[in-house]
Amino acid sequence: MNDMVEILEYLHQFVPFSRREEELQNVEVREENSAMRTIPLGGDQLSCERVRGAHMVRLDSDTPEERLEGCMSMIEDFHEKMNFIQMLMDKFYSVDSAREVGTLYQLKCLINRRNVTKNASKDYHAIGAFVDIACEGHVIAAALTFFGMTDINSQCIRIPNGIHLADVPLKKRTLKHMIGELVDELLLNKISQSIERLENEDDATDGHGHQQDGVFNYATNFLKFSLLRKICVMATRSGDGNRVIRHWKYAMLLYHTAHKVKYRLEAFLLQAGIMALYTPRIKHQIIWNRFINLSGGKGRNLDGDYVMELLNKYAKSRVKLVNQNHSPELVKRIGKTMMFCHDVNHHLEKQIQGVPISRKHVSQDSTSDLQKVVRELQNADVFTFTPNRYHASFQHEKSDIFNDFDVKEFHKWITVKKKEYAVGKKAF
Template sequence: MAQKTEITPLGLLEVDEKVSADMVKAMQYINQRYVPYTSDLDNGNYISKPVVHVILAGDHLTKQNADAAIRAKANEDTSFERLEGLVPVIVDFHCSTNFNDVIFKRFYNSCSQCDSGSLFHLRNVVHRTNVTKSALGDKYRPCNTFIQDVLDASIIAVGLHHFSLHTEEDMPASIPTSFLSNEEKQDWFDEQLLNIVDTYILNESPEFHNMLQGNLQNPPQSPVVPQPIVCQMPRCNHPPFKRQHDLTEHFKKYHGISVCDHREKSGVNAVEQHQEDYVFNYHSAFLKMGLLEHDFQDSVREGDGKRTCHLGKFKMLHFKEAQRYKYSLEALKLQFDLQALQSPRVGHRMMWNRTVNVTGGAGKNVALDLNCEHYVRYAISIWVQM
């Protein structure tokens, strides 16, 4: 994977992939020109079969149109006419862009500009004006760089907190003064790393465990109807509020008290109401998704197709939770192709033929669809100059 890839541009077709007839025409051209077929005699009839399957890699829209073109020719007589030698596959750059957008939709909110530690607050602190609420399209690069910077800062903060380091001169107190061997040093390092992962990343709130135990021990119940947000002050007949913030402003404007004052007068301890560390939970959830995307991009740079496909299983669950059902289904279909639907030979090529190394060198691979986007931009720049 560190070797420079030999690339042969095959030219451009004057077709529109959004038009079904044009997409079928393009698929037939590729099938006739680049897929070798052989004819075998079966019961007196010659049956054509593809000698080698050609993998067509692209983004989700291209794969969706290619699948539709193949289905449109499914009732033809021969395998050549049915385009059986072509295998459309979705690759990884557009998967990363959509997963970054899922991260932003979950953690980036302009209403949290006063919440210290939130992505929007950190964006204002470091003055990243090119970061927006969407990570798609041309905004992918600044948003992805911002996510990686926040992830690096969170990892550093985790290390400082775990080893109780408050200043630059502090030294970790938990490090032994000496190690008997390199194996003992490695065991200590592994133990600390596992403690960090269990404490700061692979943790869940008590409410999650209580909910899980309740689902295991009790049958499913009807969803709980949320209680209306109303003012609890005596002789206040204000209608229910839509947001908790509106109730807070109501306390200040009409009753002249803050939320803390109202809790003290109501006999509620404000400290008990906020026992859970929401900032910690926020960044712990961010670390889960940020590290997953970081590992995914690292596997693409190294050309490690096996690790890329393995991480796609976890992305599939996040896409489903974020209601990105098309990418979730494509991630599921990829696992079906690798493990059951395709032959071992085709599955091996689908797993490892996902990147290209344009310059040569370790860690210099890019996804096939990203390399195609570079060619598209280059072609457009030439047309504009003509």
């Protein structure tokens, strides 16, 4: 904790103040309500927890500077994405399901993704790419099943006759209506079904008195879970702060179900700050200053904490070059000059017309893998409700990812947290 206090003391010198001349010269005459522009300090969950701990250590100090109020914690999104995909792998990935068609591990073996493991922190990008392919395969297979098509080139039996003669607006409305029916059928719970399911005490039925289809439940639940992740990734790339914050609302419920109490708390504090506690300026900063674009252009935004991970990796590679000769002063100098040296190297290469370092990753075409996933899901007919089916490794798969959500327990927890922070506990 002492290290975190020292870090905040160092960062506090960059916090802008509005001081009178006598306040600048004499610390003892500084006013309690001096104009101080608080700056959000982004990081992962552990960093935010340590920032709040440093604030608690200095809580009884006299001045805002001594209480370190110029820096406040702001949870960022890259490490949250890692935790979110870890929840997905914990729920849907089992090495015992190699022979169960349509499960995540079986699909991994089908397309030979050997670098995919259950541990998301081991190779996040490989696991994310695999989950995205599985998600796209589920979307295509669900659409083909719902529209009565054998493949993407076959005729859709749900298209009204003569629609090719209609104008463009009518075609768009028809398409949106058809997609809406697909979403209602596979992704959303109808109110009548939800009420019947709550009233029905028998977990073996789906609310209509029919037996559950565990295979169908597994496929639709994975589709919901993976789409939530994919939407968040797309929101980050587009710099859509509102959509990212909306993702945290769903994530808070899923973290509660998965008993990830620390990220559940971070999600609560983020929502509480934006809805009630932040000033308009800080609220705008928290929502929209979550992204960094290193290369320019649309769809190329990155999470702030991910960029920091890249910078840390680059700085460590510079430090390794000096071997045992490094010192605190040398490390500080490397940290301050590494981006400048990087720019100098870049401009020098342009002047001597050297071959520039490519910023693009050459990725293999995944169309073949996607087609394999779609065919496998179609052959297993996972999106056709067939009672009494189940995967042996996932026998207790419910009809929705929020079925295990304990509303009473969550309400009790969130009520306690609201009381704690209402009586003066430092949340940021």
